[in-house]
Each structure stands twice: as C-alpha cells, then as structure tokens.
Amino acid sequence: MTFFKAENISIDFGGIRAVNNVSFEVDKGTIFMIVGPNGAGKTTIFNIISRIYSLTEGRITFEEQDITRLPAHRVVQLGIARTFQNIELFDHATVLHNLLIGRHIHCRSPFFADLLFLPSVKRMELAHRRKVEDVIDFLDLQHYRDQLIQNLPYGVRKIVELGRALCTEPKLLLLDEPASGLNVDETEDMSFWIDDIKKLLGITVIMVEHNMNLVSQVSDHVLAINYGESLADGSPREVQQNPDVIKAYLGEDKDAG
Amino acid sequence: MRIIFKTSYLQDIKLLKHSGYWFWYGLLLLAILLAPAVLDEFYIGEMAFIYIYAIAGLGLMIPVGFTGLPSLGHAAFMAIGAYTHGYFLNAGFPFLASFALAGIFGLVIGALITIPLKRMTGIYFAIASLAFAIIVEEIIAHWKSVTGGLAGLTVDMPVIFGFALENTWQFYFLCLAVLLGVLYCTLNLVRSPSGRAFIAIRDSEISAESMGINLSIYKIKSFAISGCFTGLAGALFAHRLYFLTPDAFNFLLSIQLLMMVVVGGLGTVHGAIFGAIFVGLLPQVIAIAKDYLPPAIGEFPGLEPGLFGVIMVLFIIFEPMGLYGRWVKLKLYFQMFPLYRKATFKRQKTYLKTERVQ
Numbered sequence: 001m002t003f004f005k006a007e008n009i010s011i012d013f014g015g016i017r018a019v020n021n022v023s024f025e026v027d028k029g030t031i032f033m034i035v036g037p038n039g040a041g042k043t044t045i046f047n048i049i050s051r052i053y054s055l056t057e058g059r060i061t062f063e064e065q066d067i068t069r070l071p072a073h074r075v076v077q078l079g080i081a082r083t084f085q086n087i088e089l090f091d092h093a094t095v096l097h098n099l100l101i102g103r104h105i106h107c108r109s110p111f112f113a114d115l116l117f118l119p120s121v122k123r124m125e126l127a128h129r130r131k132v133e134d135v136i137d138f139l140d141l142q143h144y145r146d147q148l149i150q151n152l153p154y155g156v157r158k159i160v161e162l163g164r165a166l167c168t169e170p171k172l173l174l175l176d177e178p179a180s181g182l183n184v185d186e187t188e189d190m191s192f193w194i195d196d197i198k199k200l201l202g203i204t205v206i207m208v209e210h211n212m213n214l215v216s217q218v219s220d221h222v223l224a225i226n227y228g229e230s231l232a233d234g235s236p237r238e239v240q241q242n243p244d245v246i247k248a249y250l251g252e253d254k255d256a257g
Numbered sequence: 258m259r260i261i262f263k264t265s266y267l268q269d270i271k272l273l274k275h276s277g278y279w280f281w282y283g284l285l286l287l288a289i290l291l292a293p294a295v296l297d298e299f300y301i302g303e304m305a306f307i308y309i310y311a312i313a314g315l316g317l318m319i320p321v322g323f324t325g326l327p328s329l330g331h332a333a334f335m336a337i338g339a340y341t342h343g344y345f346l347n348a349g350f351p352f353l354a355s356f357a358l359a360g361i362f363g364l365v366i367g368a369l370i371t372i373p374l375k376r377m378t379g380i381y382f383a384i385a386s387l388a389f390a391i392i393v394e395e396i397i398a399h400w401k402s403v404t405g406g407l408a409g410l411t412v413d414m415p416v417i418f419g420f421a422l423e424n425t426w427q428f429y430f431l432c433l434a435v436l437l438g439v440l441y442c443t444l445n446l447v448r449s450p451s452g453r454a455f456i457a458i459r460d461s462e463i464s465a466e467s468m469g470i471n472l473s474i475y476k477i478k479s480f481a482i483s484g485c486f487t488g489l490a491g492a493l494f495a496h497r498l499y500f501l502t503p504d505a506f507n508f509l510l511s512i513q514l515l516m517m518v519v520v521g522g523l524g525t526v527h528g529a530i531f532g533a534i535f536v537g538l539l540p541q542v543i544a545i546a547k548d549y550l551p552p553a554i555g556e557f558p559g560l561e562p563g564l565f566g567v568i569m570v571l572f573i574i575f576e577p578m579g580l581y582g583r584w585v586k587l588k589l590y591f592q593m594f595p596l597y598r599k600a601t602f603k604r605q606k607t608y609l610k611t612e613r614v615q
Contacts, residue, residue, distance in 0.1 A: 050467050076469040088464035090457055092524065096269070100450075101457045105469035107450035111478055114449035115442045121449055122270065129266045168468065 001064060003028040003204060004172060009058035011048060018044045019228040021058075026172075026221070031198055031205045033219035035239070037248055041228040042208040043085055046174050049206075050082045051075050062172065077105050079171035083161045083178065085208075091150045095160050098149060099135060102167025103128040135163045139193065155186045162193070166201070173197065175207035179214050187214060194218050216240070224248070259592075272444055289433065293426035302425045307537035308432040309493045314517045314529035315443045316486030321515065322524040323452065324479040325459030326374075327383045330390030331514045334363050334484045336397060336506035338491025340404050343412040343501055352417050359492035360485045367484020371477045378462070390511055397503040409502040412495045432493055439486050443526055446482070455479050459524075487514075509562055516569045522581025531580040539565070 004026040011019045019041045026032045034042045047053045049060060051072040060068050067075055076082075081102075090098050106128065109121045136142055139159050144152060149160065158178065165173055178194065179187045191214050197203050198218075209215055215222065215236060222239040224231040232242040239245055261268070261275055273279055293301050313335060320326040338359040345355035374385050397404045404410055415422045415431065422428050446452040454475045457465040466472055495501055513536055521532025540561060547555040554560075576582050590597040 052463065052467070071471075072466045073469045073471045076467060082467055084464065088461045088467075090460035090464070092460055093456060097453065097456075101453050101465075101468050101470075104450060104454060104457075109450060111451055111482075114451040115445055115482070117445035117449060125270055125449075126266050129269070133266075164468070 002061070003063065004206070005061045006045075006049075007059045007061075009045070009048060009060065010056050011044060011053055012056045017228060019048070019225075022223075022225060022228070022230045024223050024230070024233065026204060026206060028204055029198065029202060030220040031194065031207065031218050033215050033222045033236070034206065034208045034225065035210070035215060035222060035245075036225040036231075039227075040225045042225065043176055044228075045225075046082060046176050046206075046208065049075075049174060050080065076168055076170070079169075080174065081165035081168040081170035081172075082174035083158075083165050083176055085176040085180065087154075087157050087161055089149045089157060089161055089164070092148065094146050094148055095141060095144045095152070095163075096132065096146060098160055098164050099132045099167050100128060102135075102164040103131060105168055106131075131169075132167055135166050138166070138196075139163045155182050158182060158186075158190075159193075162190075166197070166203075170203060173203050173205045175205060175209075177208055177210065179209060179211045187211060190214070191217050212240075270448060272448075293429055298425050301429050303537065303541070305425070305429040305432045306497060307533050308429075308436045309490050309497060310514075310517060310537050311530050311533035312432075312436050312439050312493070313487050313490035313514055314521065314533045315439050315526070316483045316488075316490060317514050318518050318521075318523075318526065318529040319443065319446070319455070319483045319486070320479050321518050322528065323447070323455040323459060324476060325378070326476065326480065327379065327515070328386040328480075328483075329383045329511050329515060330386035330388075330393075331483075331487050332506045332508070332510035333390040333393035334367065334487035335491035335494055335510060335514075336393055336503070337366055337484075338363050338488030339412075339495035339498070339501055339506070340397060340410065340491075341488070342492035343410045343495050344403055346413055347410070352415050356489070356492050359488045361488075363484035363486070363488020363491070364481045365484075368477050368481035370484075371480040372473075374480075375473045375476045387508070387511070390508065394503050394506060397506070404503075405501075407502065409500050411500050412498070415496055428496065435489060435493060439489065440526070440530075442482075443486075443529075447526060451475070451478065456524075512562070512565065516565055519569055520572050520579050522579030522584075523577075525579075525581045527584065528579050528581040531584065535580060539568075 002025055006025075007023050008021050009019060009023070010017060010021055022041075022045065024032070034045060036042050044053065048055055051067070051070055051074075055068055058068070059066060062078060062080060065078065067078065067080075070078075090101065093101075107124065109118075109124060113121050136145060139162065141156075141159065141163060144156055144160070149157060152160070158181070162175070162178060175194070179190050182190060194205060194207070195218055198205060207219075219236050221234070222236050223233050224239050224242065224245045226248040231244045231248060232239045234242075259275065259277060263269070268274065273282065292304060296304075313331065316334070317328065317331050320328055341362045342355050342359040345358050346352065350358070370386075370389055374382060377385055398407055400406070401408075415428070417431075422431060446455075454465065454470045457468065457470055458472060458475055462472060498505055517532035517536045518529060519532070520535050521530070522528030543561055543564060547560075572579060578585070
C-alpha cells in the first residue's frame with residue numbers, strides 16, 4: 001500500500017502553470033524533502049495537498065483514499081497537518097489556546113453542550129489539555145504556555161506552530177520551511193525534533209527546506225523541482241550531485257561547455 | 258500582587274478563578290440585587306435598560322468580537338425579537354413561550370442569513386448585513402397584518418405564570434435574570450471548543466481551516482447564537498417600548514449596538530457590559546449637558562448620533578481595546594503600584610481583523 005501518492009499534479013493560475021506534471025510517492029515513516037530555488041512551486045504543492053488550492057490536473061491519494069476534491073477542513077481530519085512558511089498562528093491568543101485549537105478535530109461536543117459547558121465538555125477539555133501538555137513537554141514550551149503569540153519571538157512562534165500541528169495527532173506532517181528565520185542553534189534543535197517526530201511519534205514528514213545542512217541531516221528522500229517541474233528524485237546524496245540540480249542552483253559553467 | 262499556584266488543569270477552566278473573583282463579583286451581584294430597594298424608580302428603569310443593551314451587546318460581541326464578522330445590521334434581530342414576542346403575546350401565547358419564540362426566530366433567521374454571507378469578510382460583510390437590516394425594516398413597515406405596519410403594535414405587560422410584572426423593579430429582575438443567563442452562556446462559549454474555533458476564524462481563516470475548522474458551519478453557528486441573544490434582548494426591549502414601530506429599529510440602533518462593542522472593547526465579554534453601560538448613560542449625559550450648553554450647540558439637530566460617531570472614532574484611534582483595555586490598565590496600575598509602566602502595553606497595540614478594512 002502506498003502511504004501518500006501524488007500523480008501527475010498540475011495547477012494553473014490564469015495562464016501560468018505553477019506546477020507541471022509532478023509525481024511523487026512518500027513511504028510511511030520517512031522524511032520526504034522538497035527542495036528547489038525560490039518560486040519553484042514548493043509551497044504551491046503544499047497548498048495543493050492541504051486543499052487550499054484546487055488541482056487543474058492530476059490526483060492525490062493518502063492511504064489509498066482520493067483527497068483531490070476534499071474540502072480543506074476534511075484533509076486534517078484524515079491525518080494530514082501542516083505548518084505555514086510565514087506563520088499563521090492566532091495572534092491574540094495564548095500558546096495554550098493555539099495548541100488547544102490543534103485539538104479541534106478531536107472535539108466532538110454539540111454546540112448546545114458547549115453553551116452550557118456540560119460535564120461531558122469539561123471532561124473532554126481536561127483530556128485535550130493533557131494531550132496538549134504532552135506536546136508542550138515534547139517541544140519544551142512550558143515557559144511560554146500562557147504568553148500571547150504576539151509577544152513571542154519568531155523562533156518560538158515557529159515551534160508553537162509545529163506544536164499546533166502535532167496536537168492534531170497527524171499521520172502525515174507537512175512542514176513549510178521549518179528552519180527559515182531560525183538561528184544556528186534553533187535550526188539544530190529543529191532538526192532533532194523532526195528526527196524525534198519521525199522516530200518517537202512515527203509520523204511521516206514532507207517538508208520544504210532551503211537549509212542544505214538540515215536537508216542532508218534528516219531527509220530520507222529528496223525531490224528537487226524548478227519552474228514547477230521535477231528535476232531529480234532520490235536520496236539526498238544523489239540529488240545533490242545531479243547536474244540539473246546544480247545547474248538550477250548555481251547556473252551553468254560556460255567554460256565547461 | 259496575587260500569585261496563583263496552579264495545581265490542576267481545572268483552574269484554567271473555572272470561571273471564577275480565585276477567591277478575589279468570588280469576593281468582587283459577589284459584591285457586585287449583591288449591589289445589583291439590592292439596588293431596587295435603595296435607588297429611585299427612574300434609575301431602576303434605566304438600569305433595566307442597560308441590562309437589555311448588555312444582552313444585545315453580548316449577542317453582537319460573538320460575531321463581531323470573537324468570530325470577526327462585523328455586523329451593521331443587528332437592529333434587525335432586535336426587531337425580529339421584539340415583533341415576534343409582541344405578535345405571539347397578542348395572539349394569546351404565555352410570556353415564556355413567546356419569549357422563547359423570539360430567541361428561536363432570531364436563531365433561525367441568523368443562521369439563514371449567514372448562508373449567503375459566509376464567504377464575505379470585513380467591510381463587505383458589514384454592508385451585506387446592513388442591507389439585511391434595511392430589508393427587515395421594510396418588511397416590518399409593509400407586512401401590516403402581522404406587524405401593524407407604520408401604525409405600530411402594542412405590547413402588553415409581561416405576565417409570568419399569572420403573576421403580572423407591573424412594577425419597574427419586577428421588570429428589572431426579569432432583565433437581570435435574562436442577562437445573567439446569556440452572560441453565563443457566553444462565558445461558557447468562550448472557554449469551549451466552539452468559542453476557540455470562533456476566535457481562530459477571526460485571527461486567521463486559512464489556518465483555522467487547516468486545523469479542521471469548518472468555516473461555514475462555525476460562522477453560521479456564531480451568527481445564529483448571536484441572533485438568538487439579540488432576539489431575546491429585542492423581546493425585553495418590546496416591553497420597555499410598549500409600542501413597536503419600525504423606526505424604533507432603524508440604522509441608528511445598529512450603529513449604537515456596534516458602538517457598544519467597539520467602545521466596550523472588542524473580543525472581550527467585559528467589553529459588552531462596559532459598552533452597554535456607556536451607551537445607556539451617554540444619552541442622559543448629553544441631555545444634562547444640553548442644559549449647560551449654549552442653545553446654538555445644545556439644540557443642534559443630530560447632536561447625539563454625531564457624538565456617537567466621534568466617540569467611536571476616538572476610541573478606535575486611541576484605545577482599540579476599548580473601555581475594557583482601560584480597565585485592565587487601571588487594574589494593573591494598582592496591582593503593580595508604584596512600578597507600573599506605560600510601555601507594558603506598547604507591543605499589544607495591534608488591531609483585530611474586524612477593525613481593519615480588508
């Protein structure tokens with residue numbers, strides 16, 4: 001059984017084809033990396049998977065289920081959570097509150113029960129809080145629990161966003177540049193956490209990243225794309241040595257020709 | 258300063274978080290309960306009026322303050338509540354039944370109206386809701402068989418289980434009871450998963466959606482419960498007016514309601530109450546001030562709505578958190594005395610998405 005599969009996906013924005021005929025497969029329990037220069041269409045692929053954009057052509061299946069036409073809020077219920085490149089947290093809420101929203105898909109109380117805050121709602125809230133505390137412990141966020149997002153530094157916000165995605169208890173996690181804007185220490189922490197997410201929590205990860213150190217450290221499989229087309233697909237070493245990839249990143253060597 | 262030791266997750270869920278809450282809110286409740294015994298009847302009537310405003314304010318706070326749907330048409334829900342209540346009361350329904358129907362009508366119409374509006378945000382939503390209010394006002398003016406049209410509709414005195422509420426203080430306690438009920442529901446909503454979903458939608462629709470929140474359903478829920486609460490406020494308002502005409506529920510009332518939540522403090526439950534007190538007292542203050550102003554200013558037509566507008570603009574510019582923001586700062590000043598610094602709130606001067614034109 002293929003865990004996650006994108007078949008010949010293409011998307012048009014007006015006359016521009018942002019992603020053209022890209023196919024890839026992700027195995028369960030691996031870290032799949034998408035690399036490419038700016039504007040290559042990496043984030044577009046993420047937005048396609050999380051159903052913010054609709055495909056022009058192609059098909060996406062997750063655990064043998066076709067998710068190509070699913071509404072965005074259903075995707076996360078199947079177990080696909082994501083983070084955003086430019087951080088989309090709830091600024092006027094505390095870290096705890098943000099993480100609790102990550103539990104939303106597991107909240108099943110009817111609206112009137114919420115209005116009266118029936119004992120069943122209270123019990124569920126306590127259970128969710130316990131799960132959230134697990135994530136807080138996992139990511140060392142104890143110190144920031146009751147702080148408002150708008151008062152937090154950038155690096156911490158990145159981690160809170162990762163935490164919020166983990167709170168949904170995903171099977172597949174999409175990380176859009178988790179290390180962008182982080183300093184060297186924070187990037188190292190991030191790479192450990194991503195490794196832990198794979199090994200301890202057993203979550204499959206698809207991520208977009210520019211930091212080549214992080215790419216070679218954590219990834220099992222790399223897909224390189226440029227101008228919306230796939231360039232190379234293989235282990236990190238193979239992709240790094242692929243002449244097309246080198247050309248896309250560094251340009252062509254005139255003398256060599 | 259009070260330092261709270263947290264030893265249980267329940268402490269974050271409880272409404273009355275520590276003994277200070279019990280003491281101060283207990284004292285406030287006691288003062289409110291004893292007020293009719295001490296104060297003059299006129300003041301009791303005005304306080305009941307403020308409670309009605311507060312109920313409507315809480316209703317409006319849910320979409321505007323929590324979900325980020327700025328509604329310029331909540332006078333329509335007041336009207337729906339008032340006319341439903343008046344009509345069924347005159348048709349011989351018992352008070353509680355027609356009062357409940359006013360809430361249910363508000364709920365259903367609130368839900369229905371959101372279905373076409375759910376894709377709009379910001380100013381577009383505001384304009385669409387304004388159109389809705391104008392349509393409702395026109396329907397009331399023309400549907401003579403039910404609403405009495407421009408000739409109006411009289412509303413009888415409330416009678417609960419054969420017990421007529423003839424005196425102002427009895428009506429006062431009726432309004433207070435409804436307010437406490439609505440307040441309890443709103444506070445519950447804010448700490449429950451549904452309330453969190455509302456706030457998520459306000460702060461970032463895209464990320465709310467990718468956290469599995471169904472935007473349409475939650476926007477509908479938010480507006481429906483808002484319609485219900487505002488409808489209940491409308492039903493009480495009907496008793497206050499005795500005589501319903503469509504122009505009692507015109508655009509100015511919508512503006513007044515919106516001003517209440519903005520001046521009170523968007524996105525806080527306190528804000529709705531503070532705003533209601535402010536809007537309830539402002540006309541009195543203006544009336545008193547008129548006597549002292551030169552006639553050229555005091556008798557100026559449109560002084561009241563003009564002042565409303567100016568106050569709203571000043572609040573948005575200088576105190577986006579509204580009266581509640583002031584209240585928090587004042588509280589902190591005394592808690593931290595003499596160490597309070599203005600800069601504590603410097604970084605938090607950001608705007609909610611409702612306040613921005615998108």
